[in-house]
Amino acid sequence: KAGVTQTPRYLIKTRGQQVTLSCSPISGHRSVSWYQQTPGQGLQFLFEYFSETQRNKGNFPGRFSGRQFSNSRSEMNVSTLELGDSALYLCASSLGSGVKDTQYFGPGTRLTVL
Amino acid sequence: QKEVEQNSGPLSVPEGAIASLNCTYSDRGSQSFFWYRQYSGKSPELIMFIYSNGDKEDGRFTAQLNKASQYVSLLIRDSQPSDSATYLCAVIAPQGNNRLAFGKGNQVVVIP
Numbered sequence: 001k002a003g004v005t006q007t008p009r010y011l012i013k014t015r016g017q018q019v020t021l022s023c024s025p026i027s028g029h030r031s032v033s034w035y036q037q038t039p040g041q042g043l044q045f046l047f048e049y050f051s052e053t054q055r056n057k058g059n060f061p062g063r064f065s066g067r068q069f070s071n072s073r074s075e076m077n078v079s080t081l082e083l084g085d086s087a088l089y090l091c092a093s094s095l096g097s098g099v100k101d102t103q104y105f106g107p108g109t110r111l112t113v114l
Numbered sequence: 115q116k117e118v119e120q121n122s123g124p125l126s127v128p129e130g131a132i133a134s135l136n137c138t139y140s141d142r143g144s145q146s147f148f149w150y151r152q153y154s155g156k157s158p159e160l161i162m163f164i165y166s167n168g169d170k171e172d173g174r175f176t177a178q179l180n181k182a183s184q185y186v187s188l189l190i191r192d193s194q195p196s197d198s199a200t201y202l203c204a205v206i207a208p209q210g211n212n213r214l215a216f217g218k219g220n221q222v223v224v225i226p
Binding site: 033035042043045048055056088090092098100101102103104105106107108 | 145146148150156157158159160163165202204206210211212213214215216217218219
């Protein structure tokens with residue numbers, strides 16, 4: 001079974017621009033979660049989508065948004081990029097089955113904001 | 115109080131020794147616990163999950179769960195240089211609408 005895929009793998013943007021990242025989950029998985037990872041803050045939860053609906057949201061500003069399509073693929077968008085948005089953005093997919101759900105990560109998108 | 119805490123600093127162990135990692139969590143209702151391994155520059159990889167009190171063994175890895183004391187640990191037996199990585203503890207937090215909460219991780223360095 002193919003794993004979680006993320007595109008692009010690397011991005012370089014400048015302040016003020018916007019960016020869209022894409023995530024394709026494992027076949028059959030209906031939940032996609034997004035995380036930001038930086039050396040200082042570790043893995044921080046952005047949001048989770050399940051069946052095209054945002055089910056959970058972390059403490060990030062409204063510049064960070066996402067969506068999920070009917071085939072469970074998900075995108076996240078960051079508008080008005082800031083230097084502090086430079087990070088590894090990870091998505092993880094799961095069945096979305098609640099308390100025993102197991103998440104599997106994609107390879108990540110490394111975003112650099114100049 | 116943080117949802118998931120991993121307080122130990124970098125852990126250096128000689129090759130062949132046992133590496134022991136600990137993690138505490140705050141949500142007493144948590145039922146599912148995970149350990150991920152992350153190599154530098156790579157994404158986290160699931161290595162263990164545990165739901166019940168006690169020990170769960172998988173190859174050289176053993177996860178130990180104590181719900182009464184709200185901690186979960188990971189033992190790596192016969193440590194190999196390839197085990198050098200950051201290990202992330204994660205817990206499904208019912209109070210967080212069942213989202214997965216991560217600790218900041220513990221770096222393990224296995225010295226040949």
